Amino acid sequence: MTTPNQWGIREVAVATFYDLKTGKALVQLNNLKTSGLENSAETVYARGGRGNAKILGFSSGREGKVTLQDALFTNQVIAMMTGNSLDKASQQIYQRDVLQVSDNSASLKYTPAHAGALISVYKLNSDGTHGTELTYASSSIAAGKYTLTAKVLAFNTGELPDGAEIVAYYQTDTDATSNKITVSSDKFAGSFKVVLDCLVRDVVTHQDFAAQIVINNAKMEDNWKVDMAATGDxxxxxxxxxxxxxxxxTEMWTMTIYDDALLA
Structure with a gap:
């Protein structure tokens, strides 16, 4: 089937990123919401005569932009935009536990990453705010103190009635499969080859054809954001x-339209 000379396009592309140094595929994004290309250049004109009209145009400063909008967040892509590698290993995370006292003690949900004092321990007011702080005692318990054995906090006898609430802040360890994404002051987004696979429709036959856009060198921008909201999409x-x-x-990008049923 002859590939079309006139076509329409609607479907979002599938984007694949390749390492410029090794040529190896890094990641593919197949849940994009939008994918778009923008081309621009600067034009200066020679003017003259009565009315100082434009006579000749000289174009330069060819530029191109590509913007992908993903419905999902992909760790590898975020790492590529930070310029740092993903750190896949056990990490220490912050934890907040609200605990009820029973028999002068309370048990944390997780094992603290560090022995000794927790970050903070407070008596909890009835409205959920912090009350009196309890401080760590390395040996004997006194008023306003606590000791810690594994996950169990022990308090001064009779100081906290059964059912009283305390809040404890501490760090605990994740398992080894956690992914750590880092934004640092000395690393920036990299450049990659980007391949966009699209579908186009022949205006005459209304048949669909494959189209592949190859961007030889795409520099990720360093200005990006992650939005979080309680409502909306x-x-x-x-x-x-x-x-x-x-x-x-000189080829900044190319687009090839082809019949994928006739691939060799």
């Missing part, structure tokens, strides 16, 4: 990129 992740000229050529 789920947050989306915008991935803005600048299209750069490859060092060994």
């Amino acid at each position: 789920p947050s989306v992740f915008d991935i803005p990129m600048q299209i750069l000229k490859p060092v060994n050529g």
Whole structure:
């Protein structure tokens, strides 16, 4: 079937990122909400004559932008935009436990990452705010003190009645499968080859054809955000990129329309 000369496009692309150094595929995004290309250039004009009208135009400063909007957040892509690697290992996270006292003690939900004093321990007021702080005692318990053995906090006898609430802040360890994403002051987003696979529809036959856009050098922008809100649609992740000229050529991007049923 002859590939179309006129076509329409609607479906969002599938985006695949490749490492510029190794050529290896890094990640594919197949849950995009939008994908778009923008092309621009600067034009200066020679003017003259009565009315100082434009006579000749000289174009330069070719630029291109690609913006992907993902319905999901992908750890690998976020890491690529930070310039840091993903840290897949056990990490220490902060934990807040509200505990009820029973028989002069209370048990934490998790094991603290550090022996000794917790970050903070407070008696809890009836409105949920912090009351009197309880401080750590390394040996004998006195008024206003607590000791810690494994996950169990022990309090001065009779100081806290059964059912009284305390709040404890501490750190605990995750398992080894956790992913840590880091934004640091000395690392920035990288450049990658980006391939966008699309569908186009022939205006004459109304048949669908495959189209592949290859962006040889796309620099991820460093300005991006993660929105969080209590209402509305789920947050989306915008991935803005600048299209750069490859060092060994002039093709900033190409688009090939083809019949995938006739692939070799």
